[in-house]
Amino acid sequence: MKGFNFYRLFFVLIFSIFSAKGFAQETNIMIRAKAKDAKFIGSSIGGARILVKDAVTGAILDEGMTIGSTGDTEKIMKNDWKRSQTLSDDKTAGFLAKIDIDVPLFVTVEALAPFNKKQASVLSSTQLWVIPGKDITGDGVVLEIPGFVVDILSPQTHERIKASEKIELKANVVMMCGCPVTEDGIWDASQYEVKAIVTDAEGNSTELELKPTEKPSTFGTETSLEKGLYEVLVYAYDAATGNTGVDKTNIIIN
Incomplete structure (x- = not known):
């Protein structure tokens, strides 16, 4: 009788577990x-x-x-x-x-x-x-x-640059899958708008166009700045698809 009760309890427990999980x-x-x-x-x-x-x-x-x-x-x-x-x-x-x-x-x-x-x-x-x-x-x-991956390559974060020096603005722009952006390629660099917005400590901004370079996915230009603290924002935009991308950095001109 005790053995019967044990097995009966065992099967009741197993049934309860499977019922709770619903198989x-x-x-x-x-x-x-x-x-x-x-x-x-x-x-x-x-x-x-x-x-x-x-x-x-x-x-x-x-x-x-x-x-x-x-x-x-x-x-x-x-x-x-x-x-x-x-x-x-x-x-x-x-x-x-x-x-x-x-x-x-x-x-x-x-x-x-x-x-x-x-x-x-x-x-x-x-x-x-x-x-x-x-x-x-x-x-x-x-x-x-959606979007672009934008990486500012130059200037480097918190880089100190002399006011007398030319400043190289350079950015890497790729599709979100990492696919390269090249002139006359599947993702044609000449079809994308890539610009830098340089803003000083007083909030005054200058916009500069970055153009494709010989290196795939790389856009660049040069500029000069007066002494001060600056934020550099680079964006990429494709009018055909609406893809956008942004990267930012800060520099010091002394």
Whole structure:
């Protein structure tokens, strides 16, 4: 009788556990971040930080980084797309989220990218229903990341420069996937507006155009300044797509 009670209790407990979990199923969601007017954001620029959350509670269900290549340039940038056409392949950057659910769940998916470029990182998000056991694969959930990555190369932060010297203004500008900007290239440097706004301590500003140099993705010009403290802001703008990007630094002229 004691043995019977033991097994009866054991099966009641097992039944209760499975009932509580509702037979949760692991469900896969492929998540990718794609630069606007460019390619996928992957390992070459540090990837995109992905968060999958319960849309109601905010609980994090899975998180990670997109890993892989930026994808096939010919397919993504040159060919005409057709409905249901897959732009990615097995090497294209993505993060495969795995969540255990027993009922359909409304989730929020966030991508912060490019994650390693803090002055350029953009948060993109979307929401969708996930059904237990119904994987979302292929291109999966694709989040668009607009903008440019702009890095001021010269002058350096807090650099001290003599008022008698010419000041070189130089910036690196790439797509959010890290793809290069070159004259007559897929991403044509001559089509982008790149300018520096130099502002003194009194708030007076001067705007200077930075032109493409021989080095890919590099724009530059020269100027001179009087003694004082200055903020240098460089921006890139594409009128065709609305992509923008900014970087700032501060210098001392003595």
